[in-house]
Amino acid sequence: MPHARGYPPPGRVVIWRSAMLSGSETFVRNHGQALARWRSVYLGATKEESALAEESDLVVYPDSAAGRRAFLRLRLTGSSPRLTRMLARLRPDLVHAHFGGDGWLVSHAAAQAGAPLLVTVHGHDVTRQPDSSGILGGRYRRNLRTMFERATVVLAVSEHIRGKAIALGADPEKVLVHHTGVPVTPALATPKRWDVVFVGRFVEKKGVDDLIDALGALPTPRPRSLLIGDGPLRDRMRARAAELRLDATFLGAQTPAQVSRHLAESHLLAAPSKTAADGDSEGLPTTILEAAVQGVPTVSTRHSGIPEAVVHGETGLLGAEGDSTAIAHHIQKLLGNPGLRERLGRQARERVETRFDLRRQSDRLEELYDAIRAGAAPGVRSAVPPGRR
Missing domain, CATH: 3.40.50.2000 (Glycogen Phosphorylase B;)
Structure with missing residues (x-):
């Protein structure tokens, strides 16, 4: 095991996406499956019926009147006793949320559980949504700034998205570019249609x-x-x-x-x-x-x-x-x-x-997880070798 080569013992990461899981979000599913040393648990607010949904996914708010009321409270206040209790039971070493709004939703519960929060921003969460007008836009921008403050590290999927996050108030020292990557498998031998x-x-x-x-x-x-x-x-x-x-x-x-x-x-x-x-x-x-x-x-x-x-x-x-x-x-x-x-x-x-090899990118992600668990963040750039970012 990697631990024998000087790595820390395996940790547990809760991968959070409020809608678990849209059929287009293969990058979220691939992320957890590619981890070699860290154990992943998928946690969502609600369950999506899609090809990417799995029986092992945990859902905080089942499709019931009580569940919908509890989820509404989370969306309105950013706080949910039910989510806090579930995270406490899971005892994660780290919570990794995908998309800025979802990062805010889980940020209070992660803090209550004593788990560092890492949030990946992907695109519309730092482009279209913050530009929304009126009360909803103002509320989203406020929540995003709160998430930036609470997160130990913010990952951006490209340099462009990193710049957007910083422009919206994220500390540049906290924002790292990390390409999620894809599985590099042998190309399929099939005729062109x-x-x-x-x-x-x-x-x-x-x-x-x-x-x-x-x-x-x-x-x-x-x-x-x-x-x-x-x-x-x-x-x-x-x-x-x-x-x-x-x-x-x-x-x-x-x-x-x-x-x-x-x-x-x-x-x-x-x-x-x-x-x-x-x-x-x-x-x-x-x-x-x-x-x-x-x-x-x-x-x-x-x-x-x-x-x-x-x-x-x-x-x-x-x-x-x-x-x-x-x-x-x-x-x-x-x-x-x-x-x-x-x-x-x-x-x-x-x-x-x-x-963009998913395995290599996941190795780098696990090194970042290790650095965060070791308390090397913020300023985590110094904890990850320059060639491994």
């Missing part, structure tokens, strides 16, 4: 409207395209694709295994993310990394943390946000040049292997 694949929620920040327009601007025969996911814009995008006579297949939400297979069956991934009108933006879309594992290059945008994963001309092609003309040009360029596609896909996988 699709020219272009899109994976994500059908919301404005994903830029699916720009992708549809880009595909419509290409000469016939149009690329055979697969669009995976659900969301409020899906029906509108399907209608627009029909209007443009695209060769497009729309699938709903898929399991992680199905997504991996569809990525492997595609020549390229389109991830045309952009900042939405309400300020919502990405952190770093996991699907870009998952495509790279399959040796599939990405056509994307210079948005948020995406350039940290997609290097223009080396692992994919990047254009400006909202530029459907550039998206169309880059799709056409890759589809018309198999050699370039293969080279970019190979280099994309190499970049994931060196910078």
